[in-house]
Amino acid sequence: MDWDQFDLNPKTIAALKKADIKSVKEILNLSGADLQRLMKLSSADIQCLLKTVSHTLRRNSMLTALQLYQDKDHFTSQHQRLSLGCSVLDSLLKGGIPLVGITELAGESSAGKTQISLQLCLSVQYPYKYGGLESGAVYICTEDVFPSKRLQQLIDQQHKLRADVPAEIIQKIRFGNSIFVEKAADLDTFQQCITRRLSLLLARGMVRLVVIDSMAALFRGEFGPAESALKARYLQSFGAQLHSLSTTFRTPIVCINQVWCTSCEIHACRNVSYFLYRAVGGRVTPALGITWSNQLLMRLMVRRVPLPAPGAASHCAGSWRTLSVVFAPHLPPSFCYYTVQLEGVKGIK
Amino acid sequence: MQREVGTLPLAPALRARLAAAGFQTAQELLDTGPCGLSKEIGISREEALEALQVVRQECQGDTARTPGGSGATRKCTALELLEEEQSQGFIITFCSALDNILGGGVQLTKITEICGAPGVGKTQLCMQLAVDVQIPECFGGVAGEAVFIDTEGSFMVDRVVDIAAACVQHCHLIAEAQQEEDHGEALETFSLENILSHIYYFRCRDYTELLAQVYLLPEFLSEHSKVRLVVIDGIAFPFRHDFEDLALRTRLLNGLAQQLIIIANDHRAAVVLTNQMTTRIGQSQSTLVPALGESWGHAATVRLIFHWDNSQRLATLYKSPSQKEATIAYEITSHGFRDVQPPAVPPSTGGTELNPRKRPRTEGEKQ
Numbered sequence: 273m274d275w276d277q278f279d280l281n282p283k284t285i286a287a288l289k290k291a292d293i294k295s296v297k298e299i300l301n302l303s304g305a306d307l308q309r310l311m312k313l314s315s316a317d318i319q320c321l322l323k324t325v326s327h328t329l330r331r332n333s334m335l336t337a338l339q340l341y342q343d344k345d346h347f348t349s350q351h352q353r354l355s356l357g358c359s360v361l362d363s364l365l366k367g368g369i370p371l372v373g374i375t376e377l378a379g380e381s382s383a384g385k386t387q388i389s390l391q392l393c394l395s396v397q398y399p400y401k402y403g404g405l406e407s408g409a410v411y412i413c414t415e416d417v418f419p420s421k422r423l424q425q426l427i428d429q430q431h432k433l434r435a436d437v438p439a440e441i442i443q444k445i446r447f448g449n450s451i452f453v454e455k456a457a458d459l460d461t462f463q464q465c466i467t468r469r470l471s472l473l474l475a476r477g478m479v480r481l482v483v484i485d486s487m488a489a490l491f492r493g494e495f496g497p498a499e500s501a502l503k504a505r506y507l508q509s510f511g512a513q514l515h516s517l518s519t520t521f522r523t524p525i526v527c528i529n530q531v532w533c534t535s536c537e538i539h540a541c542r543n544v545s546y547f548l549y550r551a552v553g554g555r556v557t558p559a560l561g562i563t564w565s566n567q568l569l570m571r572l573m574v575r576r577v578p579l580p581a582p583g584a585a586s587h588c589a590g591s592w593r594t595l596s597v598v599f600a601p602h603l604p605p606s607f608c609y610y611t612v613q614l615e616g617v618k619g620i621k
Numbered sequence: 622m623q624r625e626v627g628t629l630p631l632a633p634a635l636r637a638r639l640a641a642a643g644f645q646t647a648q649e650l651l652d653t654g655p656c657g658l659s660k661e662i663g664i665s666r667e668e669a670l671e672a673l674q675v676v677r678q679e680c681q682g683d684t685a686r687t688p689g690g691s692g693a694t695r696k697c698t699a700l701e702l703l704e705e706e707q708s709q710g711f712i713i714t715f716c717s718a719l720d721n722i723l724g725g726g727v728q729l730t731k732i733t734e735i736c737g738a739p740g741v742g743k744t745q746l747c748m749q750l751a752v753d754v755q756i757p758e759c760f761g762g763v764a765g766e767a768v769f770i771d772t773e774g775s776f777m778v779d780r781v782v783d784i785a786a787a788c789v790q791h792c793h794l795i796a797e798a799q800q801e802e803d804h805g806e807a808l809e810t811f812s813l814e815n816i817l818s819h820i821y822y823f824r825c826r827d828y829t830e831l832l833a834q835v836y837l838l839p840e841f842l843s844e845h846s847k848v849r850l851v852v853i854d855g856i857a858f859p860f861r862h863d864f865e866d867l868a869l870r871t872r873l874l875n876g877l878a879q880q881l882i883i884i885a886n887d888h889r890a891a892v893v894l895t896n897q898m899t900t901r902i903g904q905s906q907s908t909l910v911p912a913l914g915e916s917w918g919h920a921a922t923v924r925l926i927f928h929w930d931n932s933q934r935l936a937t938l939y940k941s942p943s944q945k946e947a948t949i950a951y952e953i954t955s956h957g958f959r960d961v962q963p964p965a966v967p968p969s970t971g972g973t974e975l976n977p978r979k980r981p982r983t984e985g986e987k988q
Contacts, residue, residue: 300836
């Protein structure tokens with residue numbers, strides 16, 4: 273660290289070099305008394321040092337809420353969202369997936385989680401005007417094989433799903449080229465994937481969506497009940513790294529999670545009045561549950577509807593599903609119906 | 622002038638030398654003069670001059686401080702403190718049940734901590750308070766501004782716009798109902814854009830940035846003297862990963878708490894922190910407890926825990942120096958943080974009405 277470029281007293285700079293302090297982080301980690309002893313300076317000098325390094329670290333970082341509201345720039349605006357490719361689903365989410373933060377998509381098996389994430393991988397490639405981010409996607413598989421056949425089907429049918437986009441624009445996009453599939457079946461490979469591959473792709477601007485399918489599979493069976501502290505540390509570490517990548521590159525991260533509904537535990541499920549939330553006599557069991565939930569910005573849940581919804585139009589082939597918002601800082605708990613068709617996931621009004 | 626040498630803000634090595642040489646009070650130092658000082662303790666004349674300058678400034682500062690002002694030590698009676706506290710404003714939350722158990726609302730000059738599981742409404746309450754702190758005095762508010770430090774990225778400005786719009790509308794309704802002079806004036810400046818422009822937003826991505834931001838807060842609050850609320854949402858997130866050395870974390874958190882207490886007191890602001898919950902595994906069962914450990918529990922003056930009971934959101938006042946422990950129900954509506962609306966009473970019932978909020982009808986009142 274080149275202390276000479278800081279706006280400090282030469283005496284302080286000399287003391288910093290002599291005490292072998294190498295970074296701003298080290299300075300802030302030490303208490304005032306420790307700094308005085310290490311650098312042999314008075315408390316007034318130390319206060320001055322702390323203020324100066326804090327200023328340098330936090331220069332120009334204030335915004336008012338009004339500036340946030342009025343910011344219309346594609347890259348920085350809070351209003352920019354990633355569309356799901358269907359106007360009904362987008363209106364449930366007030367525009368789509370937020371760009372900064374981890375969004376979780378939880379649900380039972382075959383409820384449609386992979387379908388929705390494949391659809392997101394395609395919709396991210398559209399221009400900003402049509403709700404995309406003009407960039408590719410990374411799909412990290414942790415257990416199943418990547419559904420490339422289904423992806424090809426969806427690509428062929430994009431013109432049918434996205435009737436709002438002119439055909440020549442759809443034709444120009446090379447959908448298959450911009451989806452990077454990574455396989456990470458255990459924790460170490462996953463760690464490598466995040467720190468190396470993901471950072472590289474994001475730094476080069478080649479992707480602006482990360483899908484992880486699925487988070488729960490990485491932890492299933494690896495940790496017994498006695499190792500819950502270790503499991504929590506992994507979860508927190510992954511969550512923090514993903515969060516940091518998402519903030520730095522303004523890239524949404526969608527994590528798919530499974531839901532277990534055994535008689536004695538429910539994971540990844542929170543109360544909404546039309547959900548059955550059961551816990552054992554008020555006790556909460558440690559799971560991928562709360563440690564992971566603390567890392568999330570938003571949680572969505574998908575379910576199969578067992579019977580056709582009342583008043584269902586009989587022409588809808590395939591069973592109905594619901595997409596619900598379990599928690600989000602900007603959305604009320606709500607839900608909507610959708611079906612999975614050949615061209616993709618479509619909401620039903 | 623009678624300041625002891627040990628309390629002067631000099632380098633520790635210098636203080637040790639002065640003590641060894643037998644100097645006890647600041648007056649003795651000033652009397653000796655720079656030449657004498659440099660000879661006595663063996664430092665250069667420049668250093669001696671500097672040290673004496675510091676001593677002189679300190680002593681001037683001491684005498685300049687008025688007895689009742691914010692000096693190093695201040696004497697006052699408990700009655701004066703009581704009067705000060707009673708005139709202290711509260712920031713209302715728009716949920717009257719919560720305001721009641723808090724004794725009027727979120728108190729200025731105190732640190733309030735809100736703990737809860739994800740999705741229960743902590744950030745919603747923070748956004749509500751950032752709007753409510755700006756309510757003009759004629760409507761019962763403190764007419765202040767807000768600083769919002771966001772570590773998780775959960776501050777969605779669209780939601781703040783909804784909350785602010787509902788608050789402005791509420792004030793308009795009050796003004797119409799009560800028809801007083803100053804209401805109209807206050808409403809002219811209490812608009813959506815005004816409210817948004819007085820919420821100062823800082824985004825901190827890791828704990829180093831958070832620490833740096835808190836070092837800069839006193840200066841910021843001196844420049845923006847109308848700020849009456851500092852929100853840190855959330856305090857746990859940056860401190861719960863990457864900390865191999867938990868002793869360091871405890872020390873940093875304690876330091877942070879001390880700085881926040883000083884800020885709350887010096888600038889008459891309320892500090893609101895949000896915390897996560899974690900599972901504590903006991904002998905036979907596990908419970909949810911606030912994160913960051915036992916020692917962090919001492920940092921906040923008032924602690925609220927938000928939790929669920931089936932699908933009802935509840936708030937428990939867990940720690941308060943002046944109010945008793947209580948639990949109330951609240952709701953998050955599209956307008957923000959509100960009371961639970963009692964269910965509408967169906968019109969055609971007899972005396973067997975089960976709504977507990979209504980007293981039972983007696984025969985004479987029945988029509």
